[in-house]
Amino acid sequence: MDAFLRGAKRKPSDIAQASTRDDEDDSTEMKLALLASLFPSIPYEVLLDTLLANDGSVDRAASSLLDSRTALKKSHGATSTVGSQTSLRSFTSKPSTTEGTAIAKKPKLLSRKGTTLYLYDPKDIEEHTPCSIIHNFLPQEEANDLLREMLNESKSFGKVTFKLFDNVVQSPHTSSFYLATEAEVNMQRHEYYYYGGRLDDVRRITPQLLRVRPKVQEAVNKEVDARIKTRYPHGKKLRYQCPDRWTPNAAFVNCYNGPQESVGYHSDHLTYLGPRPVIGSLSLGVAREFRVRRVVPKDADNKLVDDANAQGQISIHLPHNSLLIMHAEMQEEWKHSIVPAQAIDPHPLAGNRRINITYRDYKSNFHPKFTPRCKCDLPVILRTVQRKKENWGRYFWMCHRGNVPGKENCSFFQWADFDDDGIPGWDKARYKKTSAPAGQELPLVS
Ligand SMILES: O=C(O)CCC(=O)C(=O)O
Numbered sequence: 001m002d003a004f005l006r007g008a009k010r011k012p013s014d015i016a017q018a019s020t021r022d023d024e025d026d027s028t029e030m031k032l033a034l035l036a037s038l039f040p041s042i043p044y045e046v047l048l049d050t051l052l053a054n055d056g057s058v059d060r061a062a063s064s065l066l067d068s069r070t071a072l073k074k075s076h077g078a079t080s081t082v083g084s085q086t087s088l089r090s091f092t093s094k095p096s097t098t099e100g101t102a103i104a105k106k107p108k109l110l111s112r113k114g115t116t117l118y119l120y121d122p123k124d125i126e127e128h129t130p131c132s133i134i135h136n137f138l139p140q141e142e143a144n145d146l147l148r149e150m151l152n153e154s155k156s157f158g159k160v161t162f163k164l165f166d167n168v169v170q171s172p173h174t175s176s177f178y179l180a181t182e183a184e185v186n187m188q189r190h191e192y193y194y195y196g197g198r199l200d201d202v203r204r205i206t207p208q209l210l211r212v213r214p215k216v217q218e219a220v221n222k223e224v225d226a227r228i229k230t231r232y233p234h235g236k237k238l239r240y241q242c243p244d245r246w247t248p249n250a251a252f253v254n255c256y257n258g259p260q261e262s263v264g265y266h267s268d269h270l271t272y273l274g275p276r277p278v279i280g281s282l283s284l285g286v287a288r289e290f291r292v293r294r295v296v297p298k299d300a301d302n303k304l305v306d307d308a309n310a311q312g313q314i315s316i317h318l319p320h321n322s323l324l325i326m327h328a329e330m331q332e333e334w335k336h337s338i339v340p341a342q343a344i345d346p347h348p349l350a351g352n353r354r355i356n357i358t359y360r361d362y363k364s365n366f367h368p369k370f371t372p373r374c375k376c377d378l379p380v381i382l383r384t385v386q387r388k389k390e391n392w393g394r395y396f397w398m399c400h401r402g403n404v405p406g407k408e409n410c411s412f413f414q415w416a417d418f419d420d421d422g423i424p425g426w427d428k429a430r431y432k433k434t435s436a437p438a439g440q441e442l443p444l445v446s
């Protein structure tokens, strides 16, 4: 619920975007058609994954599909197909074995410049993106109850209006914001700022949102612990990541009505969550595509600093009743979006609509009464240096009044001061001065 720029229009074919080279758009479709005729019972996604994993070679994709089918027959007894297996790992020769190791091995980023890698399997998602996913998260009836409740709520959701490069634009989907108590609702309405202004639509949490919350909390904390142990350097949390248990006290709910509703590439605001935030994101109704891409800084000559491969995007399939966990490395180092879809499969309860609930942990020490105020006398917004190599990853506070139609920024700027646990300098009771110098803070996981 943080930026609503509509993403660039998609090419005529989804399949084209999966090609590992830009000029191979049409041939990818041909290759898939060929593979589909050779393996009629293997799902399309598996064929696509396998083709990608084999660098677009039909021969190699076909032989790895044959190999895996033979292997499956040997281990599970005779079956005529590989069923619904959609893992990249089962079709490539390099197995991933990072579990249980103290230091994460640098995963090979498979996406390439200008292309999209499609991922479905939770292990692949965990390995190649800053997210993890739990499919079939809630018992079926509970997911349906929550979906029904949110579909009803979404009838009165609205679009967010904001300013973008001097144009007043509206979000390409609708949303609302839910909090547990009347006091919190009032505090949000009167003390918090978004896009330099107030949020109009703040509501009391609904019974189903409340019922699901502890389950999300437990699952997210478990995933965070596991990620720290198995993937972060030395099995330790990231610098600036808060060591406290993740406690969701707010829920942003988005509704995407039809295939064209979307959200453009953005990072979620850090201002009230603090640095290195974790977010639990539950998807209900129509399945949609969640795209992520790494933020690559540029040097003084405006040249990309990192390997150009890093510019590729990764698409994560978000089916009904899936919980996506955006981990602590996500917001500062990656951007995410929901792209417009060419076509969608209607959902029995939701029709063309997708509901997304992002549970968030608003930190009391980041309440706007504590954060710096700009010359407009407004609480400021927390950002990181993302585009320039110089000071890349360093946190700063800036005025965001310019996001309000008809208003200008006051040019307020101040470097932010957090200790290693992300505690701000003004929280005297918790803040521990660190010896490490500021600047060049990221990336901590690559
Ligand atoms: O709909 C989604 O899955 C993502 C929504 C999102 O990025 C946001 O609310 O910030």
Ligand SMILES: [Fe+2]
Binding pocket: 001, 002, 266, 267, 268, 336
């Ligand atoms: Fe977001």
